[in-house]
Amino acid sequence: MIEIGVKKQYGERVVLDVEKLRLENGRVYAVMGSNGSGKSTLAKILAGVLKGEGDIIYDAKKPRTGYMPQKSFAFDMSLTSNMLLGHAFRSRKEYKKKAIAILEEFGLRALIKKNAKKLSGGETEKLALARLMMDDYGLLILDEPTAAMDVNAVENAERILKEYFDRVKPTVLIVTHSPAQAKRMADELIFLNEGRVAETGPVGKLMAEPGSEELKRFLSVNF
Amino acid sequence: MWSNVTAAFEKAFALMGEGNTLLNEIVATTLEMSLQSSLYAMLIGVPIGALVGVMRFPGRKAIVLILRTMMGLPAVAVGIFVYLLFSGTGPFGGLGLMYSVELMVIAQVILITPVVAGFTETAVSPAYDAMRESAAGIGLGKARVALLAANESKYQLVATYLFAFARSVAEVGAVQIVGGNILHKTRVMTTAIALNYNMGQFSLALALGIILMLIVLGLNVVAAVLQAGLKKRQ
Ligand SMILES: Nc1ncnc2c1ncn2[C@@H]1O[C@H](COP(=O)(O)OP(=O)(O)O)[C@@H](O)[C@H]1O
Ligand SMILES: [Mg+2]
Numbered sequence: 001m002i003e004i005g006v007k008k009q010y011g012e013r014v015v016l017d018v019e020k021l022r023l024e025n026g027r028v029y030a031v032m033g034s035n036g037s038g039k040s041t042l043a044k045i046l047a048g049v050l051k052g053e054g055d056i057i058y059d060a061k062k063p064r065t066g067y068m069p070q071k072s073f074a075f076d077m078s079l080t081s082n083m084l085l086g087h088a089f090r091s092r093k094e095y096k097k098k099a100i101a102i103l104e105e106f107g108l109r110a111l112i113k114k115n116a117k118k119l120s121g122g123e124t125e126k127l128a129l130a131r132l133m134m135d136d137y138g139l140l141i142l143d144e145p146t147a148a149m150d151v152n153a154v155e156n157a158e159r160i161l162k163e164y165f166d167r168v169k170p171t172v173l174i175v176t177h178s179p180a181q182a183k184r185m186a187d188e189l190i191f192l193n194e195g196r197v198a199e200t201g202p203v204g205k206l207m208a209e210p211g212s213e214e215l216k217r218f219l220s221v222n223f
Numbered sequence: 224m225w226s227n228v229t230a231a232f233e234k235a236f237a238l239m240g241e242g243n244t245l246l247n248e249i250v251a252t253t254l255e256m257s258l259q260s261s262l263y264a265m266l267i268g269v270p271i272g273a274l275v276g277v278m279r280f281p282g283r284k285a286i287v288l289i290l291r292t293m294m295g296l297p298a299v300a301v302g303i304f305v306y307l308l309f310s311g312t313g314p315f316g317g318l319g320l321m322y323s324v325e326l327m328v329i330a331q332v333i334l335i336t337p338v339v340a341g342f343t344e345t346a347v348s349p350a351y352d353a354m355r356e357s358a359a360g361i362g363l364g365k366a367r368v369a370l371l372a373a374n375e376s377k378y379q380l381v382a383t384y385l386f387a388f389a390r391s392v393a394e395v396g397a398v399q400i401v402g403g404n405i406l407h408k409t410r411v412m413t414t415a416i417a418l419n420y421n422m423g424q425f426s427l428a429l430a431l432g433i434i435l436m437l438i439v440l441g442l443n444v445v446a447a448v449l450q451a452g453l454k455k456r457q
Contacts, residue, residue, distance in 0.1 A: 047356075047359070047360060065362075066362070067356070067360030068360055075374070076375050085358075085371075086361045086362055086363065131361055132360070
């Protein structure tokens with residue numbers, strides 16, 4: 001279990017103010033909200049790449065955390081080398097096989113020797129996600145992981161992610177703009193509005209009967 | 224004026240064509256010095272620059288400022304400083320390095336390392352910003368990230384090396400003081416140029432300048448070819 005109570009402000013402006021948010025181990029949480037509502041800020045603070053005021057409390061040891069930023073990054077090297085970045089000093093051969101298998105799943109098999117800087121936006125996003133699939137994380141934070149992908153690629157990525165969730169059973173925070181994706185992927189929904197948690201609960205239930213006006217409005221435009 | 228320049232070109236090609244032993248010797252000494260100076264400056268300056276480039280703490284700006292100021296170190300002042308350190312009465316006088324190529328290299332490393340570090344920092348810092356979150360997201364440590372940021376900036380680092388080499392080849396103030404422009408020992412292109420200028424041999428001085436430029440051009444061509452090859456391979 002993870003208990004989040006964090007606040008972030010830039011100058012006078014409070015962009016995130018989460019008083020108490022609980023993530024249960026092994027559950028998948030979708031984070032939704034309009035642009036600028038603080039989704040990425042929440043993801044960054046939880047991932048530890050941004051400092052905020054307040055605390056994140058873990059019930060046990062802090063889990064191994066994997067994080068995919070909203071803007072995907074390709075390191076200046078081959079796709080395979082990108083995949084092996086976290087495994088520099090471990091048995092290369094075995095990991096290389098795994099890397100190629102994962103790249104193949106993402107439909108990047110033909111490109112594995114290419115320099116990753118040459119990939120398109122959607123391909124770069126696939127690579128960033130594939131890179132995370134190399135490891136087993138206790139906490140996985142994905143900031144709009146499929147935003148640049150085409151419909152088929154989204155379906156494929158979701159299938160790979162689901163397999164990963166089933167196998168590794170991580171606690172997941174996935175930021176998404178698609179209510180449909182939230183429904184397909186997540187157990188719970190966290191709806192942010194102007195930096196605050198406006199509503200949270202089981203995805204299906206919240207979508208069927210949104211409690212707050214904000215979520216109601218949000219869903220009516222986004223569905 | 225133009226006749227001087229034309230004569231200089233003629234002289235430059237004549238000197239290179241005839242295989243002048245003195246010229247060859249001076250060119251060899253120049254290369255010996257510059258290849259070492261630029262290499263050592265890179266070996267020290269790149270890690271410093273990369274480290275500062277990936278540091279994010281309040282005092283960072285001050286360090287960058289110091290680095291950039293040191294990029295403007297006056298060559299003559301560095302020459303005098305090194306002279307005082309290594310001359311007979313200086314603290315390192317006992318090493319007997321005065322008027323040697325080694326000491327010219329030491330002076331130039333002091334001169335060029337801040338430039339290398341400064342350029343490296345300037346290249347690595349934005350590369351680090353761009354990759355920082357993604358690298359942390361797969362659990363990469365700081366040292367690893369510094370290396371990766373340097374890798375992202377490898378073309379700038381090649382340019383930095385070329386600049387370091389060019390600066391070393393073309394520098395005269397420091398090497399004149401600590402090297403003494405001794406024939407058959409520490410005479411390099413720039414000090415030979417200065418000497419010939421002082422003796423009123425303008426076209427010979429210019430000719431040596433032209434040959435110096437050709438050396439720098441040669442290295443740049445080699446680097447460009449290597450870079451093109453590297454790019455094509457990917
Ligand atoms: N470094 C920054 N300085 C000032 N404002 C920022 C900074 N980073 C983010 N913000 C602001 O914080 C708000 C929340 O951003 P973000 O969490 O990225 O929103 P989103 O929900 O779209 O992911 C936005 O209004 C954004 O402009
Ligand atoms: Mg965002």
